[in-house]
Amino acid sequence: MELEFCAPCLFGLEGPAGNELRHMGLKNVRAEDGRVYFTGTERDMAAANIKSRFAERVLIVVGRTEAKDFDSLFEGVRAMEWEKYIPRTGAFPVKGYTHRSAITSLPALQRSINKAVAARLGRAYGLERLPETGETYQIQFALVSDKATLYIDTTGAGLHKRGYRPAQVEAPIRETLAAALVDIAGYRGKGDFCDPFCGGGTVAIEAALAAKNRAPGINRTFAAESWKNIRADWNDVREEARGREFDRDYTVFASDIDPEAVEIAKKNARRAGVDKLIRFSVADAGKFALSTNGGIIVTNPPYGERLLDIRAAREIISAFGKAVRARPGWRVNIISSDPELERYFGARAAKVRKLYNGMIKCGYFMF
Ligand SMILES: C[S@@+](CC[C@H](N)C(=O)[O-])C[C@H]1O[C@@H](n2cnc3c(N)ncnc32)[C@H](O)[C@@H]1O
Structure with a gap:
């Protein structure tokens, strides 16, 4: 399935982050302030998570909507195809930020988005109450200039967590x-x-x-590895990455x-x-x-x-x-x-x- 992704990165690293994603063969790579968009398949999602050195995480772009008020936000979010990603039992917590927009309350935004997604999934699965007992599909939103973009996080713990640095020193660099x-x-x-x-x-x-x-994420796991609807052969990507290591x-x-x-x-x-x-x-x-x-x-x-x-x-x-x-x-x-x-x-x-x-x-x- 062709999906749209967004890889947030630290400010100033959009160039290197965009280049490495292009180098991986990903398509339609487009850098903006603090993030890089690209398109690809489920396997590309796994590859970006495992191989990226500069991105902070990999998000699936679920959709975009006008959100001047709560009604337009709710309708816009409910119209998105959440059932493509989130199965019947999936848990879907919501977090995000708002900037230069009429709606400023984060808790109210979270509630509204959560209700809209629940309404959509409830209808798709014929359920009045969703159990949310399964794996997590962390929903993220960015409301900027009254336009909302909705994402699902595929990464889990940020990509900077390579797994080699539990021992802390003073002022470590990310x-x-x-x-x-x-x-x-x-x-x-x-x-x-x-x-x-x-x-x-x-x-x-x-x-x-x-x-x-060496792919920096080769020894860690990612949120999307336990997903049901969006699946990739993560271990095959790891094997392929291992085969590309140099030994000089x-x-x-x-x-x-x-x-x-x-x-x-x-x-x-x-x-x-x-x-x-x-x-x-x-x-x-x-x-x-x-x-x-x-x-x-x-x-x-x-x-x-x-x-x-x-x-x-x-x-x-x-x-x-x-x-x-x-x-x-x-x-x-x-x-x-x-x-x-x-x-x-x-x-x-x-x-x-x-x-x-x-x-x-x-x-x-x-x-
Ligand atoms: C900002 S920290 C470096 C953090 C490192 N990049 C990391 O991620 O862990 C600066 C380091 O400089 C060291 N330092 C201070 N004076 C030094 C000196 N004269 N020679 C060598 N190291 C020194 C400190 O001990 C400290 O570990």
């Missing part, structure tokens, strides 16, 4: 963002790679996964000044199955001394949230800048919320991309 930083920097498994402020190792692990061409030698370095962080990073890498690809060490990035014939650094140094910390963070960046410039051959890429990063690093970036790390507005400084 896996999807780390993967995109590696991609934007142009690392494809050739030459050296290094993260000298590695924390829990996310950037280095994502670099190693990308180098090996890679040189990925990861270090941090904090020995505890390095221990956690090692454990995370082991869980991700890439510990043999990464050389971990405890080291001060202010004394960076790795030589290379050509390598890429992608790193997420401390930003310093409070004033005192900002001064300390800038001192660290100054020392790192001096040390890394004395070691030519490295292309340095830094994500930071400090607008004056270039001044303290001691060079002008060739390019600065605007990104968000969680709620923090950042620049990706590419030297």
Whole structure:
């Protein structure tokens, strides 16, 4: 069956997310602010979930409707073919957001959409009350400028949850963002790679996964795997993805000044199955001394949230800048919320991309 999908992603990652979906052979890929639309089959749904490095989740687009008031919303939602997706016993909780629209109350919107879907399904199945005892079909809505788009989530826990990072360190970067930083920097498994402020190792692990061409979702499950009406051979997609892995030698370095962080990073890498690809060490990035014939650094140094910390963070960046410039051959890429990063690093970036790390507005400084 040909379906329309929407893959939300972090703001600023629409380009990489669109490109990877195109690369998977998906059709009608169209990027908007914070999301990428595409069309495909049930198998494409499984492939996008298992293989995407940059998307946050994969939603089925059920329909769109005008929603200036509750009546038009209810009628529009009831007219959608919910029975195509949700079986007789399916549970269908509703959540979403509203923006620049006449209807602003989220609980009222949830209730109205829930009633409209229940009315449609009740009629389709000849039931007055739906049991909702089966698997979950999480309905999502986006009400923007009085137009509602209705989705069902195929993913479950967000795609950034690869399954390798239960151990927490301070200020970890989201896996999807780390993967995109590696991609934007142009690392494809050739030459050296290094993260000298590695924390829990996310950037280095994502670099190693990308180098090996390992599908990031290969070891986890997804909401749509238990669905009855929309089915795909998920294990076949996993097998196919496994068959596309590379097994070469890679040189990925990861270090941090904090020995505890390095221990956690090692454990995370082991869980991700890439510990043999990464050389971990405890080291001060202010004394960076790795030589290379050509390598890429992608790193997420401390930003310093409070004033005192900002001064300390800038001192660290100054020392790192001096040390890394004395070691030519490295292309340095830094994500930071400090607008004056270039001044303290001691060079002008060739390019600065605007990104968000969680709620923090950042620049990706590419030297
Ligand atoms: C924002 S965190 C990195 C988080 C990491 N990207 C992750 O996902 O877990 C910054 C890291 O820089 C480390 N750090 C601070 N000063 C350092 C220095 N002089 N040399 C190396 N690492 C340092 C901290 O220990 C911390 O783990």
